Amino acid sequence: MSTGPTRVLVLNSGSSSVKYQLIDMRDSSRLAVGLVERIGERTSRLKHTPADGESRERTAPVADHEAALKAVAAELAEDGLGLDSPELAAIGHRVVHGGLRFTEPTVVDDDVLAEIERLIPLAPLHNPAGLAGLRTARALRPDLPQVAVFDTAFHTTMPESAARYAIDPEVADHHRIRRYGFHGTSHAYVSRETARLLGKDPSEVDVIVLHLGNGASASAVRGGVCVDTSMGLTPLEGLVMGTRSGDLDPAVIFHLARVGEMSMDEIDTLLNKRSGLLGLCGDNDMREIRRRVDGGDEAAALAFDIYIHRLKKYIGAYYAVLGTVDAVAFTAGVGENAAPVREAAVAGLEGLGLAVDSGLNAVRGGGARLISPADARVAVAVVPTDEELEIATQTYALVTA
The missing domain is CATH 3.30.420.40 (ATPase, nucleotide binding domain)
Structure with missing residues (x-):
């Protein structure tokens, strides 16, 4: 285990919500968990629970994902766990679709953001939210590694016989039609934990x-x-x-x-x-x-x-x-x-x-x-x-x- 920063903030940005957890990687403990939901509505709600305190709930308009992440940062700061903490090693983001290019977790730069944006037609409800979370987090902490972890990555090992549909390959390739699979982060974790159980x-x-x-x-x-x-x-x-x-x-x-x-x-x-x-x-x-x-x-x-x-x-x-x-x-x-x-x-x-x-x-x-x-x-x-x-x-x- 590294002697440097040991905390990772995990962000899961949905179309109208942001779920988050701050995890200490020394023992996998949760320092804080929370949720911002109904983003874009007048009745937006934020629930924040620190590990050593009572849950706090606030209901107030949250205009967009930028406002949601700023609210999250403020809640964490109130518990002394702010984004400016030297203990924060990185922010990990759930991104639903990584296409064929992203087969493993990836440090985000402008090129990576552009490719995730190009994949929006394959995940029109999910990738835009992931992008919003990534862009806002980069703006809040431009010096901190932002890592995209893709739902599709675990399934990119499928052989072509399983990944291909039986249609004209030129048409399929032109429109990027193939079987990508989802929930890959869960399947990776559970398959590994099942082996450990055995x-x-x-x-x-x-x-x-x-x-x-x-x-x-x-x-x-x-x-x-x-x-x-x-x-x-x-x-x-x-x-x-x-x-x-x-x-x-x-x-x-x-x-x-x-x-x-x-x-x-x-x-x-x-x-x-x-x-x-x-x-x-x-x-x-x-x-x-x-x-x-x-x-x-x-x-x-x-x-x-x-x-x-x-x-x-x-x-x-x-x-x-x-x-x-x-x-x-x-x-x-x-x-x-x-x-x-x-x-x-x-x-x-x-x-x-x-x-x-x-x-x-x-x-x-x-x-x-x-x-x-x-x-x-x-x-x-x-x-x-x-x-x-x-x-x-x-x-x-x-x-x-």
């Missing part, structure tokens, strides 16, 4: 990671390297999600346009915001869906079954891709907390060596843990994700190398 080096472990939140994705990780993932050009492909459809016949879009007379924007909204669990049963909260299922609600039961059917298909597919599997790891909000999802996802897969122990599966919390029987051929694990720590770790490793 007492092995990541290079020795083949794992299927299931990141199940409102957005959901699966990945096949061979020896610490991603070889396939369920999201594609955008986060719409793959598993059934809270509001996204996941996989569907592309001709559905043509049908909706020609027969349903829907515009492209209307179809985009349908598939991204009014589909998935919400579209199927009117709820995208798995807790509420399970409550309705237990109460005999047929629409909720069908939505749950469709969700599980797709999830099980990907487990089987990635088992085939990997050939051998040491572990299946559940993570993120649903994956970490919804025992019925975990149980249903592996039910009937005993022939593949997969099973859960009902008692272990019912336990809530407790960090990374195994929920499979002691004699199971394939470990089934719950591994809480920590994307902020992963961003901080990658950032700190880069600036202290």
Whole structure:
């Protein structure tokens, strides 16, 4: 561990929010965490929680991301943790799309900013917010390393056979159409933590990671390297999600346009915001869906079954891709907390060596843990994700190398 500055500020700039954590890399402790939400509205809210104090909440207009980051800086300064602290080694930024160029964490300069801007058509909702955070942080601390950590980077190791769509390659290359994948920071962290849970080096472990939140994705990780993932050009492909459809016949879009007379924007909204669990049963909260299922609600039961059917298909597919599997790891909000999802996802897969122990599966919390029987051929694990720590770790490793 370096004897120099040991703190990393992690910024996750969304379209209307900024999440942040200040982490001491000596022991991975959080010195402060917070959130600015509803940026651009009159009812913007900032919640700030220092490690050794009570949470503070403020409601006041925050015009844009520049104003949001200045408010964050002021909150940190109030606790003696300001951006001018000599203990601050770097600021790590979550950036959603890095295309093919950015395969690892990158110190940001004008050229990097320009390339992230060129990638906006591939992530029109996310990269502009990331850019705003980067530019503001550079202006506030121009002398401090600003590091971009890309959601897509972990998946750039996919072979072309997994990354390419079966369309004219000239058309695909011209428009940068390929499978990029997302949630990569989470998949990287969880696959590594799963290996640690098994007492092995990541290079020795083949794992299927299931990141199940409102957005959901699966990945096949061979020896610490991603070889396939369920999201594609955008986060719409793959598993059934809270509001996204996941996989569907592309001709559905043509049908909706020609027969349903829907515009492209209307179809985009349908598939991204009014589909998935919400579209199927009117709820995208798995807790509420399970409550309705237990109460005999047929629409909720069908939505749950469709969700599980797709999830099980990907487990089987990635088992085939990997050939051998040491572990299946559940993570993120649903994956970490919804025992019925975990149980249903592996039910009937005993022939593949997969099973859960009902008692272990019912336990809530407790960090990374195994929920499979002691004699199971394939470990089934719950591994809480920590994307902020992963961003901080990658950032700190880069600036202290």
